[in-house]
Amino acid sequence: xxxxxxxxARHFTxxxxxxxxxxxxxxxxxxxxxxxQLAVSCDMLVEGRHFLATVAPxxxxxxxxxxxxxxxxxxxxEPLVYTLALALPRADEAFLAGFAQGLHALxxxxxxxLVGGDTTAGPLNICITVIGQVPSGQALLRSGARAxxxxxxxxxxxxxxxxxxxxxGRVALPGAEFEAVRRAxxxxxxxxxxxRSLRGIASSAIDLSDGLVGDLGHVLQxxxxxxxxxxxxxxxxxxxxxxxxxxxxxxxxxxxxxxxLLFTAPAARHADVLQAARHAGVxxxxxxxxxxxxxxxxxxxxxxxxxxxxxxxDHFAA
Amino acid sequence: xxxxxxxxARHFTxxxxxxxxxxxxxxxxxxxxxxxQLAVSCDMLVEGRHFLATVAPxxxxxxxxxxxxxxxxxxxxEPLVYTLALALPRADEAFLAGFAQGLHALxxxxxxxLVGGDTTAGPLNICITVIGQVPSGQALLRSGARAxxxxxxxxxxxxxxxxxxxxxGRVALPGAEFEAVRRAxxxxxxxxxxxRSLRGIASSAIDLSDGLVGDLGHVLQxxxxxxxxxxxxxxxxxxxxxxxxxxxxxxxxxxxxxxxLLFTAPAARHADVLQAARHAGVxxxxxxxxxxxxxxxxxxxxxxxxxxxxxxxDHFAA
Numbered sequence: 001x002x003x004x005x006x007x008x009a010r011h012f013t014x015x016x017x018x019x020x021x022x023x024x025x026x027x028x029x030x031x032x033x034x035x036x037q038l039a040v041s042c043d044m045l046v047e048g049r050h051f052l053a054t055v056a057p058x059x060x061x062x063x064x065x066x067x068x069x070x071x072x073x074x075x076x077x078e079p080l081v082y083t084l085a086l087a088l089p090r091a092d093e094a095f096l097a098g099f100a101q102g103l104h105a106l107x108x109x110x111x112x113x114l115v116g117g118d119t120t121a122g123p124l125n126i127c128i129t130v131i132g133q134v135p136s137g138q139a140l141l142r143s144g145a146r147a148x149x150x151x152x153x154x155x156x157x158x159x160x161x162x163x164x165x166x167x168x169g170r171v172a173l174p175g176a177e178f179e180a181v182r183r184a185x186x187x188x189x190x191x192x193x194x195x196r197s198l199r200g201i202a203s204s205a206i207d208l209s210d211g212l213v214g215d216l217g218h219v220l221q222x223x224x225x226x227x228x229x230x231x232x233x234x235x236x237x238x239x240x241x242x243x244x245x246x247x248x249x250x251x252x253x254x255x256x257x258x259x260x261l262l263f264t265a266p267a268a269r270h271a272d273v274l275q276a277a278r279h280a281g282v283x284x285x286x287x288x289x290x291x292x293x294x295x296x297x298x299x300x301x302x303x304x305x306x307x308x309x310x311x312x313x314d315h316f317a318a
Numbered sequence: 319x320x321x322x323x324x325x326x327a328r329h330f331t332x333x334x335x336x337x338x339x340x341x342x343x344x345x346x347x348x349x350x351x352x353x354x355q356l357a358v359s360c361d362m363l364v365e366g367r368h369f370l371a372t373v374a375p376x377x378x379x380x381x382x383x384x385x386x387x388x389x390x391x392x393x394x395x396e397p398l399v400y401t402l403a404l405a406l407p408r409a410d411e412a413f414l415a416g417f418a419q420g421l422h423a424l425x426x427x428x429x430x431x432l433v434g435g436d437t438t439a440g441p442l443n444i445c446i447t448v449i450g451q452v453p454s455g456q457a458l459l460r461s462g463a464r465a466x467x468x469x470x471x472x473x474x475x476x477x478x479x480x481x482x483x484x485x486x487g488r489v490a491l492p493g494a495e496f497e498a499v500r501r502a503x504x505x506x507x508x509x510x511x512x513x514r515s516l517r518g519i520a521s522s523a524i525d526l527s528d529g530l531v532g533d534l535g536h537v538l539q540x541x542x543x544x545x546x547x548x549x550x551x552x553x554x555x556x557x558x559x560x561x562x563x564x565x566x567x568x569x570x571x572x573x574x575x576x577x578x579l580l581f582t583a584p585a586a587r588h589a590d591v592l593q594a595a596r597h598a599g600v601x602x603x604x605x606x607x608x609x610x611x612x613x614x615x616x617x618x619x620x621x622x623x624x625x626x627x628x629x630x631x632d633h634f635a636a
Contacts (some may be wrong), residue, residue, distance in 0.1 A: 026392035026460070027359040028358045032354075034352070037348060038349075038449075040347075042447060043344070044403035044438055046441075074345075075343070075345040085361065086362070120368070123443070125445075127360075127362060131358065140343070159370070170362060216584060
């Protein structure tokens, strides 16, 4: 069984391109570009909370980096480098090879690199910190939404939650449909290009990790305003749309693990939003509006209130 | 029981001073100073591997940050900000309050701040990523040691390992002596000021986290040279010096968890090293020399070889 240093070297050491100095010293060294602010975010993934034991290592490697890149996307930042800390129950070569493959594939697709980290024995735990850059003053924040802004979401919502309900035994799906929603859960696509395209257009943004109601709640709180969401306008897959309305609403509004962007923009920038989305190659859908009155109102296409008891996903709730 | 967001807000949200934007958005935002390189490092701490269940939460908070700052110290970098990801078996208010107190006390002493992170349920795991800065080209690296350089260490070595042997039941110590070595294990002092003072003087540096033999081995490997260490010259406490020679050697050479700096400097800079150490308020001791011949030779004060079978601490070794 190879030791810690061998394992790190074999699977995670690659030539530094963006960093002055990459893996292998006490610290990595980076040279920030002039006029840029650094954007930093950190996410920890724990088995049973953020992924299931059944996930393929390649997909887990992808997801661990994707959920971090999603935070940079929500700020409109360009990803640069990341660190990885990994606790593993044992030095499992096959797991590490697959994990590293999924991780590096996404990193390469985004043009970013691993610059440091740590590996230790312990219950499986994956902690990634990403560092990106954004032109000074142009970061998309949660605090910029204003009354009258349109509310948009990228991609489709709810499939990851639907897949979770299949794993929980609450929902049954045919094989191909299950595989489609399972992929949404296990291989989310961080909307980095969209986030960058929305700089100067969106007034606020957040990534949907804990469910729309909870995440939009953060925007409303930090922006000091309220909102109306048209649940019938929320974009969903053909798999989800075949489910009962109550389950659809649960998956769309309180699903979690979507890793799509929710953002706001002035109504006057509607065409600019659509152009930015085309440029990024991502579908976006208008699904509501920011309102001056505090609180979140969920309505249907006819404007009737939709009863909802959803709140943000709390990692310590029972 | 308060929820995740309440817990984070209560214990970890503090006003941003160094960051443009701190905790509470998708990313933190920093403005790097002109002419500086960023230094980034990441360490993960797992119960039973990096700390014992008996540690006070205050000391654990201190140690989790200290071991990361020690990496910045070894690069001669000035710490700026850090992220914290925390997996907790349950939302334990008393633990969090103590942990945050120890963490913030060290952060305040170093003038740095928490800019982001993540909290989740899971087996106890602490992952911190630190970001610092160093003038371009002045970082202390592992690769700069040259034949003829003197080898130095800061502080005293081996007490943390001696404390571990007490916990393991292999060594018995009177209460006051145990408390002294236990403090070395649980509250290491990162040598940040010393690292910065050594810029332009030291030819290489590393922090001693896995034991002198293993960590010096990284320097020798990356610098492509060998070394001689005088084990009798290694600085040790009055507690350790009272132990049998074999145990002393084990603690000094393969102890781990010292978090002192090991560094090299040209013999011509001997006086400059001593002045830098005085300036930083840290004792340093010359304990060997870099030699052209590959390999590490451990000798006593009379130059006789000391048998040793130590290697670096491997987190996956049995």
